[in-house]
Amino acid sequence: MTALAIEGLGLTVGAGAVPLLDGVGVRVGAGETVGLVGESGSGKSLTARSALGMLPRGARATGRVTVAGTDVLAAGRRELRELRRTRVSMVFQDPRAAVNPVRRVGDYLTEGLRARGVPARAATERALDLLAQVGLRDPRGALRRYPHEFSGGMLQRVVIAGALATEPALLLADEPTTALDVTTQAEVVGLLKELQKAHGTGMLFVTHDLDLAAAICDRVYVMYAGRIVEEAPGAALFGAPAHPYTRALLEASPSVRGERAAVKAVRGRPRSLAEAPGGCAFRDRCPLAGDDCARAVPGTRRHGASLAACLRAGEEPR
Known part of the structure; x- marks a missing residue:
């Protein structure tokens, strides 16, 4: 059984149809833990809240969001209330x-x-x-x-x-450990996993902590500027990232394992979908970007265990 299926989700707001999400696809199976990672403003929380039908006022959505067999975007107010009460729950950051x-x-x-x-x-x-x-x-x-x-x-x-x-069939955990000290974080994450396993609940785990996502998630989606740019099994994603953005995030994260390595900041600043450049949204920050990256939004291609939306998936900077 699929706890959550988001297919081709697009979201715009305002009279000018300002884009927030574009073609987002996320799947969570029963009893599965799926991570959603990326910088602030990438659309992680908005994607998670779409499973509750909690969209911005005046937003226009396209695509499909299904929770335990219920079409969320087509549901009326009474059906949404029943869904939130019985089939899906959310653990917030604070x-x-x-x-x-x-x-x-x-x-x-x-x-x-x-x-x-x-x-x-x-x-x-x-x-x-x-x-x-x-x-x-x-x-x-x-x-x-x-x-x-x-x-x-x-x-x-x-x-x-x-x-x-x-x-519930689906548990949405939106940065549930950010406001806690390190010791308590470990206890809460262990508790979530234990209870999830006991109840067979699917969990979408939204986090900035890449090491945590790698440790607890069966699969991980990486978001940038309102789009999914990479999907892979947790261990494979962080062992061999295919997308330059995923690699940049890992290089910007300090590690306590192995030899000490310099932390490299991701150059530039995060972009929203509305202000991202044409073509690949990450190209103005990417060390591998070429002229072809500006022509169109790259489609998803397989590289090893990953699915990456990049023309140069798996390549190393020269």
């Missing part, structure tokens, strides 16, 4: 922005269950079980507490419990 600060944690965790007709006692028992699964020592006491009484790491565990309460 847990304090994801919960109501004046409601107790117990209310937050049981709301979705009660809306599905689960009796109050059964919903409470389910919430207690989830809090125990995410590692809170006093689940019953946690139900009576308010969000401000938790540390950032503990509150993120509560948010994860809430996201899994209805056993």
Whole structure:
């Protein structure tokens, strides 16, 4: 079963039809962890939110977004509400922005269950079980507490419990560890993987951390300027990147493994799709770019284990 299928997703906004996404394709299978990486502004969060139907006001979308068999772009308001309540959940970067600060944690965790007709006692028992699964020592006491009484790491565990309460087919994790310290990051990522495996949930993991994506993701998509530029299995992508942009991102990331190597900044600045040059959007920052890169958006081609949208996939800078 496919938890998420995004096919040819294009998105424009405003009277001038300003482009935000172009031809985006992402697939997440049941029980699979898929990474989505790239610089800020590349369209990662917008792609993830499309699975919830959470598009910018006035946006016009083309293509197809399917979550557990539901066509999200064609769904009405009532169908979207039911989808968000039962089939897809999201863990946001900042847990304090994801919960109501004046409601107790117990209310937050049981709301979705009660809306599905689960009796109050059964919903409470389910919430207690989830809090125990995410590692809170006093689940019953946690139900009576308010969000401000938790540390950032503990509150993120509560948010994860809430996201899994209805056993969704798809879990969207949008930079879920960025606001946490390194030790807590490792605990939260391990918890997500453990619970995902237990529930058979497909997960789209949005992150800036390339090493983390390589470690936990079955497959990884690399985004730049509103387009997917490379797709490959996690280990293969970071062991032998095919696209110059992926290689540049890896060279700009410090490593604690092997010999010490200089960190190289990616030259230039990130581009949105609206301001990207014609042809390959990365060509004004790419050391391999030639005149042919300006003629058209490059199609996807296979290079080793990767699918890369580049005319010179796999080539090394001279």
